[in-house]
Amino acid sequence: MQISALIVFLLLFGLVTLLGFIAAHWRKADLNQLNEWGLGGRRFGGWVTWFLLGGDLYTAYTFVAVPALVFGAGAIGFFAMPYTIIAYPLVFAVLPKLWRIAHRHNYVTGADFIRGRYGSPLLGLLVAITGILATMPYIALQLVGIEVVIAALGFPTSGWVGDVPLIIAFVVLAAYTYTSGLRAPALIAVAKDLLIYITIITAVIVIPVQLGGFDKIFHAVPASKLLLAAPPHGSLGSYSAFATLALGSALALFVYPHVLTGALAADNPRTLARNMAFLPAYSFALGLIALLGFMAIAAGVDKMPEYAGYFRHYSSNFAVPALFMHSFPGWFVGLAFAAIAIGALVPAAIMSIAAANLWTRSVYREYIRPDCTDADEARQAKLVSLVVKFGALVFVLSLPATYAINLQLLGGIWIIQTAPAMAFGLYTRWFHRWALALGWLAGMTMGTWLEIGLQFKGAVYPLHMLGTVVPIYIALLTLIVNIGVGFVLTVVFRALGVANGIDETARAEQRALT
Secondary structure (H helix, E strand, O other), X not given: OOHHXXXXXXXXXXXXXXXXXXXXXXXXXXXXXXXXXXXXXXXXXXXXXXXXXXXXXXXXXXXXXXXXXXXXXXXXXXXXXXXXXXXXXHHHHHHHHHHHHHHHHOOOOHHHHHHXXXXXXXXXXXXXXXXXXXXXXXXXXXXXXXXXXXXXXXXXXXXXXXXXXXXXXHHHHHHHHHHHOOHHXXXXXXXXXHHHHHHHHHHHHHXXXXXXXXXXXXXXXXXXXXXXXXXXXXXXXXXXXXXXXXXXXXXXXXXXXXXXXXXXXXXXXXXXXXXXXXOOHHHHHHHHHHHHHHHHHHHOXXXXXXXXXHHHXXXXXXXXXXXXXXXXXXXXXXXXXXXXXXXXXHHHHHHHXXXXXXXXXXXXXXXXXXXXXXXXXXXXXXXXXXXXXXXXXXXXXXXXXXXXXXXXXXXXXXXXXXXXXXHHHHHOOOOOHHHHHHHHHHHHHHHHHXXXXXXXXXXXXXXXXXXEEEEEEHHHHHHHHHHHHHHHHHHHHHHHOOOOXXXXXHHHHHHHHO
């Protein structure tokens, strides 16, 4: 048991928990309204939105999964760098426009927008279900980050006793999310970012000094991990895998429910635009964090007998905790572990709120209780936010996670199927609702089937094409199929004269003009 680390960790974790409950009284409002509980009243200004979106986008994926992939698989893990660089121009083009439409029509989720734009409750339902499904493995990734940190502090790693600390963290997260809604992660995100930057700046200065400088670090990394492996004859190998992981992840990012929730909580579209311009500063931090994987290789933490049991249990996911335990005194280890755990709690809270909003608006109010009051709607969202967290626990316990990043990539395969309806709907009314629904079905079916074939252990499929093997991220492959089906069937349905839905956003605009 790391006593000094545990004390610092518990103090910081307790402070964050307190902030979570205090948030219910921050910018006092009626939290029995879904607009207030689930979107913070759409009143978050520039600074709050900066921290909220930063906490939303940079998660345990960043602080545990990426360096773990770099540690275990090498340079392929750096796909996260071009991914974030590509993502921001895409998000810049989508989110401010979506904010304007959502604000005008009181939409709370992306599924609300799609239902209204295409006049299709069914399409809205499909998008909502997909969002909930894709969110659960992403929350599970956050719980993996917390689980690894708790184990590193000296708690048991197996049996029901080993699950108790994770369950406690889960209950704390559930409690302040239920009580405070989106205000809790918005307030906690400020403390989270402060801890993360202190940890990363210290790590990239102190650890290289201990290891003899970056020159020695890179010399210690095997050549097979330092660069992408040259592809064999007749294959694009790691090159196509790297490129498609980056592009597919970027295209999936802007339709994740938690990203849309953070964006719609802003007070105006200019706030979003300014944040999209400056948020790439986080990408610089991401590059430094990824280098921790190489530092862990240079330090040889996986060869140290005191960490052998942890690596057997958590595989490469233990690389960063082991590196910090090897390099720093106990009190700083506690601070770093608190930063990782809080960096997981903030997005987990936003994700569960986003999933609850989807259920409440597109399932509960649409199909179960159309006459529900605003208070009933908010109460339902609070309850569902608890259920979603439980579903994430099931993912943690049931799916293999040699690399925790696979959980995020799995969510990307599912959520990217909603991108055509979202992106096309913002800029054109040409696509037919039934064509988009069938495109979604084709993409979801193919993506899930390919993942089952890989036994949920990876997300890159070796596509055989024209005598060449092209390893490709399944999300990008299925997105191409999705768009192709949607385009062809739109032409067919329009030629046959199949009725399309009525665009309620266009009708509202016409009424406003008259």
